[in-house]
Amino acid sequence: MEPNTLRTERLLLRPFEPRDVPAVHTSCQDPEILRWTTLPEPYTKDLAEEFVGVTSPASWRTDTAYNFGVFTREGTLVGSMGLVSLGLQAPQRQAEIGFWTRREQRGKGYTVEAGRAVLDWAFDELGVERLEWVAAVGNEASRAVALRLGFVMEGRQRARITHRGTRQDAWVAALLPSDCGKRSATPYVPEP
Numbered sequence: 001m002e003p004n005t006l007r008t009e010r011l012l013l014r015p016f017e018p019r020d021v022p023a024v025h026t027s028c029q030d031p032e033i034l035r036w037t038t039l040p041e042p043y044t045k046d047l048a049e050e051f052v053g054v055t056s057p058a059s060w061r062t063d064t065a066y067n068f069g070v071f072t073r074e075g076t077l078v079g080s081m082g083l084v085s086l087g088l089q090a091p092q093r094q095a096e097i098g099f100w101t102r103r104e105q106r107g108k109g110y111t112v113e114a115g116r117a118v119l120d121w122a123f124d125e126l127g128v129e130r131l132e133w134v135a136a137v138g139n140e141a142s143r144a145v146a147l148r149l150g151f152v153m154e155g156r157q158r159a160r161i162t163h164r165g166t167r168q169d170a171w172v173a174a175l176l177p178s179d180c181g182k183r184s185a186t187p188y189v190p191e192p
Helices: 018-027 031-036 045-061 110-124 140-148
Strands: 011-014 066-072 077-087 094-101 130-136 152-163 166-175
Touching: 011 110, 018 045, 018 077, 045 066, 066 110, 077 110, 094 110, 110 130, 110 140, 130 140, 130 152, 140 166
Parallel strands: 094 130
Antiparallel strands: 011 066, 066 077, 077 094, 130 166, 152 166
């Protein structure tokens, strides 16, 4: 897919560019981001350059992930948000949302605002029929964002996530187009 740009009232979501490397590198030194994501530790400048310049653009080209840098309208990096585990072809039509937010940008509602833009894009433009959120049990901040976006908690999966050489339990939630008042190409018939 050709990289896309999304806009909200306060934010610009766009693919990362080489000029973003210093901000990405600095942001990913935060122990909370390293604790809850699969980023390598230590997260070096070379790794930031690889992600921004190679991995992220390649994932757009190969339709394996769509990563957005989330920026204020003034150009300050807020964080990263993207769709991963893409299965966009019928009958799957699903994806998983993932994100991290810079420490100094937390608590401003930016992540939820960006999430709404990505959800709308996923449902309206990509035809996603099931969007999942998965996080290690205990990641309360990520869970709060997911719940504010309308995700419905589906439970806890044992040993779902591999992180730093250990298997961890994960919370799992999902959002369907119908949860947002949108239609789906494949009808959903819930069990009575």
